[in-house]
Amino acid sequence: MSRINVGVVGATGAVGETFTNLLEERGFPVGEIRFFASQASLGRTRVFKGREIPIRVPEDGCFKGLDLVFFSSGDGISREWAPKAVADGAIAVDNSAAFRMNPEVALVVPEINADLLPPKGRPAIVANPNCSTIQLVVALKPLIERYGVQAVRVASYQSVSGAGRDGIEELFNSTRQALEGEEQETSAVFPAPIAFNCVPQIGSIDDQGFCSEEVKIMNETRKILRREIPVSAFTVRVPTLNAHAEAVWITLSKPAGSAKEIEDCLAGGEGLQVLRHGQRPAYPTQKTASGRDPVYVGRVRRDPDDSGTWLMWVVADNLRKGAALNGIQIAERIFDIQPRG
Ligand SMILES: NC(=O)c1ccc[n+]([C@@H]2O[C@H](COP(=O)([O-])OP(=O)(O)OC[C@H]3O[C@@H](n4cnc5c(N)ncnc54)[C@H](OP(=O)(O)O)[C@@H]3O)[C@@H](O)[C@H]2O)c1
Missing domain, CATH: 3.40.50.720 (NAD(P)-binding Rossmann-like Domain)
Structure with missing residues (x-):
């Protein structure tokens, strides 16, 4: 070669x-x-x-x-x-x-x-x-191909490695300081202290109140899927080291019979690994995905008040697949x- x-x-x-x-x-x-x-x-x-x-x-x-x-x-x-x-x-x-x-x-x-x-x-x-966009669209793809899509909503739980070396260092240093009793009021890397805290802002906030990470997910998802569908995103930085998690709501165009049917569909998707309801482990976490290649999906279930909408938990290594x-x-x-x- x-x-x-x-x-x-x-x-x-x-x-x-x-x-x-x-x-x-x-x-x-x-x-x-x-x-x-x-x-x-x-x-x-x-x-x-x-x-x-x-x-x-x-x-x-x-x-x-x-x-x-x-x-x-x-x-x-x-x-x-x-x-x-x-x-x-x-x-x-x-x-x-x-x-x-x-x-x-x-x-x-x-x-x-x-x-x-x-x-x-x-x-x-x-x-x-963007890292959060990649894992989202990989998980959406098999569902969209089979059932079509009307709308997507996503809330993210993003690790500090998404902010690079400085983000990783900041989590270690601020956690150490907090454990020693020196609580920080501010952070040099994040909009608020990250040790033992969640920060509902990634990037700058625009006139509509959306931060730049949210705008990236919404626009990039439409561009990659080549579909002008509604996509709504809420991104949060959490004090985990590596891998991003997302709670995802997808409203399908055609009905699906059961959560098992959705899990089977996802399991046939390229690059996806499904952790099924009732199995062990029942769902992925940041630690499941960190250092590994697949996009993991778990906790698949139907919205009880909206039968066309399905919920799932999507986790991937932001430095690898992201x-x-x-x-x-x-x-x-x-x-x-x-x-x-
Ligand atoms: N972290 C993630 O999960 C992630 C995911 C998707 C996309 N990205 C994107 O990937 C890029 C890098 O992110 P990162 O997390 O790896 O950041 P990082 O850990 O802060 O690394 C930044 C890199 O850029 C280099 N650099 C800085 N100024 C430079 C210059 N003037 N010329 C050449 N190189 C320069 C740095 O070199 P020095 O060591 O010499 O400073 C370092 O190698 C960003 O655009 C980020 O948005 C990151």
């Missing part, structure tokens, strides 16, 4: 590290690999397949010779450098929000809309959706690669 030259921008971050680990874990046929981060990381290295690779900073021409570049350094870096990677001949898979709602750019979850991916050899930006794994699966489809195992 021909080798693929890969760049990882944001290689020292939470998503970038997961990209690097997954490239090895999945046996991605990497030729040359180049790691990029900020000036602050110059002089550092990252180990890939036992070799120490120096960290570079992005500069003009730095992507020449690369076939594929993963971006996970934030919106500003992607806006500036992803088009340059494409101009240098690479496919740019972007984890930031910079291009997601651009009508010219494909926003892809391979289980759903891989048909939008560019062929290999045609450099382009491909946007990776970010790096989805990005690598995009690349595997484009370059026609079978993952190991």
